[in-house]
Amino acid sequence: MAENGTRHCDVLVVGSGAGGLATAIVARKAGLEVLVVEKEPVFGGTTAYSGGILWIPGNHLAKARGIEDSREAARTYMRGEAGNHFDEARVEAFLENGPRMLEFFERETEVKFALADYPDYHPDRNGGVAxxxxxxxxxxxxxxxxxxxxxxxxxxxxxxFLGMMFNSAIADFIAIEGS
Known part of the structure; x- marks a missing residue:
């Protein structure tokens, strides 16, 4: 910290939820000096409340379990769900980088993911999956x-459950590992 109380950094992250901390990790892995600021006395953001389920079409976990999916199906589903708010450039960036993000975090951090046995919100709509x-x-x-x-x-x-967050992905992992 400088004498006048200021701090210098390459990246300032506001908020310590999943998005903020993911940004901080990626920036730090790229060699940048990162500062995370949080208004609360705890960190974790609303992810601690939501359970932290991520929706990532085309992920490697589904492929490893033999689950078929395609970018075209995911794009069709997102177009139907978003209606007039569909942003093709953002959707394409998401479909390209979402799976890469999961692989990055599993490769570069201690975070590991499991497939959650949840359907899309509307699995019967065009492009939806169970x-x-x-x-x-x-x-x-x-x-x-x-x-x-x-x-x-x-x-x-x-x-x-017993002080830990519990969801179907964790139950599935325990069942797979225990068998």
Whole structure:
């Protein structure tokens, strides 16, 4: 910190939710100096409340389980769901980079994902699927954070089991690993 109380960084991230922390990790991995600021005394953003399910068409986890999907189907589904708000350039960027993002985080960090057995919101619509696009981060031993563990936002009690967030992706992982 400079004498006048200012800090210099290459990237300033406002908010410590999944999006903010993902941005910080990618920037740091690229060699940039990153500063994350958070208004709350805890970090984790609303991801601690939502369960952190990601919707990523064409992901490697679905492919590994033999689940068929295509960019064309995902694009068709998104066009139908978004209606007049469909933004082709953004959709194409998402369809191209969403799967790459999952692979990056599994390769470059300790985060691991599992396929969540959730359908699209409207799986019967054109391009919709019954399974394969939703993924969830697997449990992480927060004790590895040391004293920073106490600064994690607590999840909602309604989505926890024995103090851990619980969803179908975790149940599926436990079932697969246990068999």
């Amino acid at each position: 399974i394969g696009r939703s993924v969830s981060a697997l449990p992480y031993d927060a004790r590895r954070l040391g004293p920073e563990m106490r600064r994690l936002r607590k999840p909602l009690e309604t989505i926890t």
